[in-house]
Amino acid sequence: MEIDVRADRKLRGSAAAQAAFGPLVEALCGSDADLTRTRVVCDWIQYRNNFRDTAMVRPLLPATQIAAAPAAPREPVVDGYELAVDLRRCALPGADVAAEVTEALADASPAAAGIGGLGGAAGDRVWLESWVPGSASCVWQFNALYWQALAAWEKTTGKEYEQALPGGESDARNSAAARDLILDLFKIWDELANRRALPEELYVLELGVGNGAQARTWLDEFTELDRRHGRDYYRRLHYLMGDYSAHVLDRAREAVAHHGDHVSGLVLEATRLSGSVGFLSGKTFLVYISNVYDNLPSDEMAVILGRIYLVQVRSFIGGAAADEIAATFGVPRAEIASLVSRLLRIGPELLSESVPGTFPDTERAVLFWQSAWAALRQAERYVPLQGLDTYQVTPSLTGEILRPLLAAEGDVRMHVSNGTLSSFADTLPLLHPYGRVVCHDLFTTDSGQYRTGFYGPGKYDGSTVNWVNGPLLQLFASRRGFDVSFAPFKERPGATIKTLTAQVRD
Ligand SMILES: C[S@@+](CC[C@H](N)C(=O)[O-])C[C@H]1O[C@@H](n2cnc3c(N)ncnc32)[C@H](O)[C@@H]1O
Incomplete structure (x- = not known):
């Protein structure tokens, strides 16, 4: 043993x-x-x-x-x-x-x-799904529901989602970090303008906007710095906010309403960008992301005694917890799984309308949602892979990309960060040749870390968090001619949050 x-x-x-x-x-x-x-x-x-x-x-x-x-x-x-x-x-x-x-x-x-x-x-369990790779688990439906129905969730907890983040506040609101980014942009734009190579439209894209605090901080700093800089870049600026939650986007729009039509909100899926923001191809000077990559679906891969396995998961509610939920909401235990599945399909408001006897109002349906989420556990098993090339990380990338990372660490288990890689792959082509991706998030920066620590999944309030496999992103980007670097978040150097910067290799 x-x-x-x-x-x-x-x-x-x-x-x-x-x-x-x-x-x-x-x-x-x-x-x-x-x-x-x-x-x-x-x-x-x-x-x-x-x-x-x-x-x-x-x-x-x-x-x-x-x-x-x-x-x-x-x-x-x-x-x-x-x-x-x-x-x-x-x-x-x-x-x-x-x-x-x-x-x-x-x-x-x-x-x-x-x-x-x-x-x-x-x-003794109430199973909520069959065996699936981690990225296909229903926990991602819970995650999406959390962002779609955030207002209803927060109403019952009395807390804003940011309070569940480490430090109780998102680093996205950090003005000094925004200022550094903007001044770097001004440098690039000045040089391009001096060569008459600066396009008329200056595009910035933010993915996963939350309450809009990041957009507001960045835009407020931008107007102030632009006024001092005196080159009237604000007039040419288009700040696009993308999120898959219409509700979150509405909140963010309110937060930046004073920036008028310099800002547009787009409902989009961050893991499939080419359809929604393909028009930005080659034009975007900054793709700005904070605390989103760690919120995208991921599989895990493991090497055990030299053999490569995919981790499969199966969500369940333990017997005792299921009995408690059944008693609290007056439902037979055998119906819990189908009620959860209906909740994930239609949300708490419609669930309450469709089963008014059990959930007389939305709040009661939210309480059911919160109880099921709190009790949710995942069984896990290891399924051997016949070959890394038989596994798709994304629809266009096979598991072969993982080989050097898995081979370097002996027995190890690591994230595949499928959602992040899909998003990143669709983001790089959007960049202007002098553009960059800047992302504040939880990254491993060395595959060896997976042998000494735990990097998710965990639960933040109603959402799911997994650290992102940084060396895998680096490997992927380098094959496409981009450099990826990681730096401590400058304004909180001791924090677990790191800043990723990706740009075309010099
Ligand atoms: C943790 S919040 C971060 C908000 C903000 N950037 C910050 O740092 O405070 C994650 C955001 O990403 C959005 N999001 C999560 N998964 C997404 C996906 N697959 N496509 C688009 N947006 C997504 C959520 O709706 C939410 O607004």
Whole structure:
């Protein structure tokens, strides 16, 4: 048995986490799990709200399982198991590590047969979906619903979404960061203007606008700096705000109403830009993004004992939580999954209209949404890939791009950042030859980080967060003639947020 601890710094700092190993090993030895085929991975999950139980079991499926028809009952159905443990929760006062591990291991017992196991004692679950890669999970429908129905969500919490971000406020409102960007733009525009090469229209595109604070900060700073600079660039400026939530865009429009027709709002899908903003191709001087890439769907890939696996997930609500939801809302437990699915399709307002007996008003439907989201967990399993080229990162990019990153780290699990790569791939062609993408977000900047830390998914209020695989973006961009660099967010150098800059290679 191998124990992989991906939380060394946190482990050194926590006597309670160190003490968890005794009960953990004891519970493993006391179970009937096949220890020769079990590995243990210990993370420190910094997100208080996330999709995992304190301990969970992830089956490793054999290659034949995928190609062949469903296995006969007595065939071996898994190649092994990974027991995943959250050391942070193991270290909480009152945590019963042995009980958590024993309960999770029931999924690895011979009795938990069926493809991928998970039919054991811990299998008392209300499943919300079938097995899918992470990027296709219903958590992304929850995420989209959060932004579409933000007003209704915030009404019941009494808090704005920004308060759920680390630091309680988005770095998008940082005036000094906006000023630096604008002054850099002025330099480029002055040089182009001096060569009579500056286009009449000066385009800036922002993706994922939230409450419009970033746009307002940037535009307010722009008008002030332009007045001092004296070249009348504001007159030529078009600031386009793109978001997939019409509601969010309305809010953002209000925030920048004083900039009149210098600003336009566009409903768009950030992962498919060519249709909506293709007209900006080669013309955009700045694509400005903050806290959006970490909010786009991602798969995860793992190398275990040298073999490459895709992580599949399956969302569920645990038995006890499901009973509580059923009792609170007066619905049979068997109906929870279909109510969640209807909520995700039509939103809380229409859900309340369609089932008024259960949800007499929107607020009650929102409370159901929040309870289901809080209770939502994901089971995980590892499905071997026949070859990286059989896996699509995006419709036009195969998994081959991951090979150097996976090969460099031995056994590792990392994000594929599919949504970000799709968005980024569609963004680069929009840039003017002197344009750039500037993005403040959560990035890993070295593949080795995945061996020592946890980078999502986590829950922020009603949305999902995954760090973005920075080295993968760099690799992708370099193959298209662009440089990508990462720098600490200048105004908060100690923060986890980094600034990505992408521009045509010199
Ligand atoms: C965390 S907020 C960030 C808002 C703002 N940029 C900030 O930093 O405060 C994420 C924003 O991205 C938008 N968004 C998320 N996924 C999107 C997608 N696939 N297409 C377009 N917009 C998306 C959300 O609606 C929301 O406005």
